[in-house]
Amino acid sequence: MTEIALPAFPVEGGCICGAVRYRITGAPLAVYNCHCRDCQRLSGATHSMSMPIARDRLQHLRGELVAHDKPADSGRTVRMLACARCGTKLWNEPLASPAMLVVKPGTLDDPSWALPIGNIWTASRLPWAVIDETQVNFPGQPPDRQPLYDAWSAATT
Numbered sequence: 001m002t003e004i005a006l007p008a009f010p011v012e013g014g015c016i017c018g019a020v021r022y023r024i025t026g027a028p029l030a031v032y033n034c035h036c037r038d039c040q041r042l043s044g045a046t047h048s049m050s051m052p053i054a055r056d057r058l059q060h061l062r063g064e065l066v067a068h069d070k071p072a073d074s075g076r077t078v079r080m081l082a083c084a085r086c087g088t089k090l091w092n093e094p095l096a097s098p099a100m101l102v103v104k105p106g107t108l109d110d111p112s113w114a115l116p117i118g119n120i121w122t123a124s125r126l127p128w129a130v131i132d133e134t135q136v137n138f139p140g141q142p143p144d145r146q147p148l149y150d151a152w153s154a155a156t157t
């Protein structure tokens with residue numbers, strides 16, 4: 001069983017150029033990998049990491065953001081927010097779920113604790129992307145994220 005040591009909150013993060021800074025005031029709901037084709041294109045890599053968090057736990061401290069709206073496979077819209085100066089993608093706002101945000105954990109000042117506990121869209125993983133079969137994995141979009149949240153809770157307590 002994976003054990004994840006959460007940091008002492010609040011913690012902060014930001015973009016490459018330093019214009020945008022944010023603060024997270026409490027634990028996220030989960031951290032997991034997404035192997036969908038959009039994440040492959042956006043990251044230019046095998047997958048991206050997603051860190052859903054209650055919206056009121058993320059404070060945008062400074063820096064101008066630019067929004068790009070992306071249609072998701074579900075037909076819903078995901079608003080992607082990036083630094084207006086350097087383009088670093090910082091978090092997504094799923095417009096269908098206004099109570100939460102999905103932060104890009106690689107933008108944390110110290111991302112070392114943000115260990116993924118599962119994988120989604122494994123059906124489109126690239127052949128060399130290794131999936132830990134003991135984790136909570138879904139071939140596509142999970143019907144709901146609760147099993148990922150439960151795995152994160154179990155790993156962090």
Ligand SMILES: [Zn+2]
Pocket residue numbers: 015016017018019020083084085086087088
């Ligand atoms: Zn920037």
Ligand SMILES: [Zn+2]
Pocket residue numbers: 034035036037038039040048121
């Ligand atoms: Zn994805």
